[in-house]
Amino acid sequence: MLIAIGTKNPTKVNAVKSAFAPYISGEFIATKVSSNVSAQPLTDEETMTGAINRAKNALEAENAQIGVGLEGGVVKNEMGIFLCNWGAIIDKQLQPIVAGGARILIPEEIGNEVFAGKELGDIMEQFAKKNVSQNEGAIGIFTNGTVDRTEMFTQLSKLLVGQFLYEQGNGLAAYRLHKRGK
Numbered sequence: 001m002l003i004a005i006g007t008k009n010p011t012k013v014n015a016v017k018s019a020f021a022p023y024i025s026g027e028f029i030a031t032k033v034s035s036n037v038s039a040q041p042l043t044d045e046e047t048m049t050g051a052i053n054r055a056k057n058a059l060e061a062e063n064a065q066i067g068v069g070l071e072g073g074v075v076k077n078e079m080g081i082f083l084c085n086w087g088a089i090i091d092k093q094l095q096p097i098v099a100g101g102a103r104i105l106i107p108e109e110i111g112n113e114v115f116a117g118k119e120l121g122d123i124m125e126q127f128a129k130k131n132v133s134q135n136e137g138a139i140g141i142f143t144n145g146t147v148d149r150t151e152m153f154t155q156l157s158k159l160l161v162g163q164f165l166y167e168q169g170n171g172l173a174a175y176r177l178h179k180r181g182k
């Protein structure tokens with residue numbers, strides 16, 4: 001089975017491989033695809049849509065059996081600005097399984113810069129004076145290294161593969177999203 005992962009970011013690729021490998025035997029291929037949403041999603045819906053689009057685009061680009069997409073974003077509510085992450089698995093049925101990742105508050109000044117139009121990855125690079133998004137991630141920086149971006153995406157990927165296996169074992173499509181929004 002060919003499993004196409006819609007990114008070249010090593011935190012995402014390594015997370016999918018380590019979460020899927022114990023359960024699904026197959027070959028993994030990392031492929032750079034569009035998310036068809038903005039580079040910096042600002043809502044749960046946009047972030048989830050980006051994950052679904054990456055999964056679909058990866059499946060099609062590599063003619064794979066399964067496509068996987070992971071997308072990072074931020075969300076704002078009355079309590080503050082939070083990291084948000086979503087992931088999706090898609091197969092030839094093209095109806096996605098989705099799961100969300102951990103979320104933490106980010107400093108207000110950083111969140112405001114994101115909502116003013118900058119990418120979080122670029123802000124974090126300036127803030128930490130090194131590449132963050134392909135290493136520990138903002139989540140790793142702001143949790144003092146207790147949970148890094150790879151670990152967060154690994155748990156998210158386990159949620160995805162677990163739902164996929166549950167569905168296969170039970171013959172249910174309960175976890176498939178049937179509505180795709182716009």
Ligand SMILES: O=P(O)(O)OP(=O)(O)OP(=O)(O)OC[C@H]1O[C@@H](n2cnc3c(O)ncnc32)[C@H](O)[C@@H]1O
Nearest residue numbers: 007009039071072073119120121132133137138139
């Ligand atoms: O190559 P891709 O897969 O696009 O990897 P990316 O690091 O750009 O990741 P996303 O597009 O999914 O994330 C959208 C933006 O949010 C940033 N981002 C999201 N979560 C982050 C985190 O935990 N640490 C650092 N940057 C993060 C990221 O760098 C982008 O600017």
Ligand SMILES: [Mg+2]
Nearest residue numbers: 039040072121
């Ligand atoms: Mg990106």
